[in-house]
Amino acid sequence: MVAMKIAIIGAGPTGLVAAHELLKTGASVTIFEGEGDVGGLVRMVPSEGEPLEAFYHHIFTSDGAVPELAEEMGLQDRLRWYKPSNALFVRGKLRPFTTPGDLLRLDALSLMDRVRFGLFVLRAQRRRHWGELEGITARQWVEKEAGRAVYEVLWHPLLRSKFGEHADDIGATWLWNKIKLRSSSRGAHQHQEMLGYMDGGFGLLYETLAEDLRRRGGQIRLSCPVKRVDRAFEGGLRVTTPEGEERFDRLLATCSPAALAELAPGLPEDFRHRLTALRHMANLCLLMECDASLSSYYWISVAEERCPFVAVVEHTNLLPSSRYGGRHVIYLSRYIDPEDPLFRASSSEVEAVFLDALEGLFPAWSRDSVRRSRLFRARDAQPVAVRGYDALRPPHATPWPEVTLAAMAQIFPEDRGQNYALRMGRRAPELMGLAGGGAS
Structure with missing residues (x-):
């Protein structure tokens, strides 16, 4: 019996764990990823010490899917729990909010x-x-x-x-x-929140999973974005990438719904319209390694409408700065319309806007303490969950039986996050109707 050939778009948490489950059915699995590494929004970048995540992450005590995968990958001892200290910047003043x-x-x-x-x-x-x-x-x-x-x-x-x-x-x-x-995420007495973080960063979890997939025969093609998906005359699908055209029996798309609509122009127009009707906010995330700390707080929510970022995350107020060469690691996060000029501005322009505002919030802090900074962008970072969103979500099944959608925008009422991405990936065989096996 010939193994079913399955293509997966995206090597983020959903795509990787979906491949993990689909390989168990006996299918042949190939992941196509446009970036040069795995992990999606959880990808890692170097620092003066341990690697850092390009976009900040933590998990809550209720997030069972991450510890489950960590144990499966033999990384359970690297997952540790911390007591954060949070604050709210509102009406010109920083106030404790833990x-x-x-x-x-x-x-x-x-x-x-x-x-x-x-x-x-x-x-x-x-x-x-x-x-x-x-x-x-x-x-x-x-x-x-x-x-x-x-x-x-x-x-x-x-x-x-x-x-x-x-x-x-x-x-x-x-x-x-x-x-x-x-x-x-609070303890039994409801007075202390606990947050989880993995030694070496969560990216280690997905790099380890990727290595495991390769050992088991799965393929991960990095820097190889899918350009087009068509139904093949002889059955199945034709998947086009910069490497050429290849036939697959099934496809799991973990990209945004709008991206699938663009990649598969042959889908019925009414379904493509439903996919493109869902709005997403983009994200700008400035990662800084600094000589000076901003405050004693891990997470600061900024409730000031004129401020260009909504969150100040001082990672080294959750983990010790000694892990990062003694530097204080600070993230500034801004959700933004992808058509906003600031999203398309140069990294130096965005950084200048952010640092002007940061020095306004923290007059005792100076940008002179920044030793290294990097700006990361994500176009489809946050689904816009408007009133009645549940009825707007597209189904996992598409009008093409060979194509299944497993996107961040389908997670509801929960919001995006590693836990829910992994849960969705675990369900891949079920969502694709392959729970009984992956042969064709």
């Missing part, structure tokens, strides 16, 4: 609004079903449950920084899940 007590002391809100905010978060944490939230926006939900001041002072600037002009259209379900996720 514990419930910090919320009660949040003087950017009146005492009554703080109480309403706390009760709102508590009710959100206890909510089990999200269906009735799908018909309203996050703004409508927050203003009804916590009041307009809570939305305008806290949530609107954060949503605006993440979703731009779509901020007031974001669904209540998306916000509910974010609140639920953060509460699930």
Whole structure:
């Protein structure tokens, strides 16, 4: 019996673990990746010490898929748990925002609004079903449950920084899940959040998985983007790359829905329209290795609408700077419309905009302490989960039975993240109708 030939677009977490599962069915698997390394948004870059991730990551205590894969790859001892210290920059002031007590002391809100905010978060944490939230926006939900001041002072600037002009259209379900996720990362007494990070970076997990796939006969073709997918007259698919044209029986696309619509112009027009109708925000992430620390906080959410970034992540306030040659590692993250001129600006221009704002937030800190900086861009980094998003998501099955879509935009009500990407990849044989075997 001839092994089924399966192509996978993308060597990120979903594509790699999908290949891992599909090889178990006896299929022949080839992954096509446009970048020069594996990992997708979890790819690694060198530093003065241990490698760093191009885009910051951590996991929550509720994220079971990452520890499961780490154990399978023999890396479970590298996964460690840390107590983060978080803050909120709002109304021109940096305020601790780690514990419930910090919320009660949040003087950017009146005492009554703080109480309403706390009760709102508590009710959100206890909510089990999200269906009735799908018909309203996050703004409508927050203003009804916590009041307009809570939305305008806290949530609107954060949503605006993440979703731009779509901020007031974001669904209540998306916000509910974010609140639920953060509460699930706290300890048994609900007062201390715990975050997980892997020694050597999460990229090590995917590099190890890639090596395992190759040992088992899987192929990973790096710097080899898929250019076009067509149905073959003789059956199956023709996949075109810079290396030429190759026939496959099945294809799993882990790219964005819009990317699949572009790669497969022969798909029915109504389905392609559904794929391209989903919006994504891009991301600009400035990674800096510095002589000086910014603050004592790991994660700072910036609720200032004029600030060009939404998060300041000082990685070396979670892990010791000694791992990175004694330098302080800081990420500045901005979600942005991919058509915004800033997304297309040069790295030096973006860095200047970011550092001007950072020195404004932290006057005692100087850009002179930056010893190395690198800017990373991701075009389809964050699906725009508007009200009613569940009904907008395309199905995994496409009008072409040979093609299956497994994209970040299909993860809901959970948001994007390693845990959910891995969970989706684990389901690849089921999603492709191959759970019973991969022969043809």
